[in-house]
Amino acid sequence: MLSQKEKELLATAWRGLTPAAGYLGSDALIRMFTTFPGSKTYFSHLDISPGSAHLFSHGEKIVLAIAEGAQDISQLTVTLAPLQTLHAYLLRIDPSNFKLLSHCMLVALAIHMGEDFTPVLHAVMDKYLSAFAAVLAEKYR
Structure with missing residues (x-):
């Protein structure tokens, strides 16, 4: 899915984004709603x-x-296991919402990062967020 260089870019980007976690997340949610x-x-x-x-x-x-998932993408299923169970069995969230949120997160990232959101980073984030959404939806099968 991602090359080693892309994984490193992804992990570095998300480490830098965590201080703005509340802002980015709320922006993406408002866009989705x-x-x-x-x-x-x-x-x-x-x-x-x-x-x-x-x-x-x-x-x-x-x-x-x-x-957290971006820090070791090879362990994404393990990292997200508690969230998979919570969203599928307790909250019963329609899994299509994970894809919608992923798209809105890309928009929020582009706005927040400006010129730092390069085409390469955009492609890596898109791949990763698609994988993230797919892993969250696995329990629905």
Whole structure:
């Protein structure tokens, strides 16, 4: 899937992004809720208005999980196992939402990183976020 050089680029990028985890995650979530309103269904118990503490906190959790998985992509299934179970069996999230969030995360990254979001990094992030979404959806099969 990713070359060794791409894996290193990915891990380095996500280490640098973790300080902005809450901002990036909440931005991606707001984009998803705005573009795909049906995705809000799973958040009815939270205040998901722009700038809310709930949105920031959940966004931060998402980005930190993505960053953790990026540190050793060969162990992605192991790293995400608890989240797979939580989302599939307890929360019963429609797995198509993982792909939607991945796309919105790419947009949030492009805006946050500006010129540092090179075409090469964009391609690597797209590959990784696609894999991340696919691994989260594995328990649904």
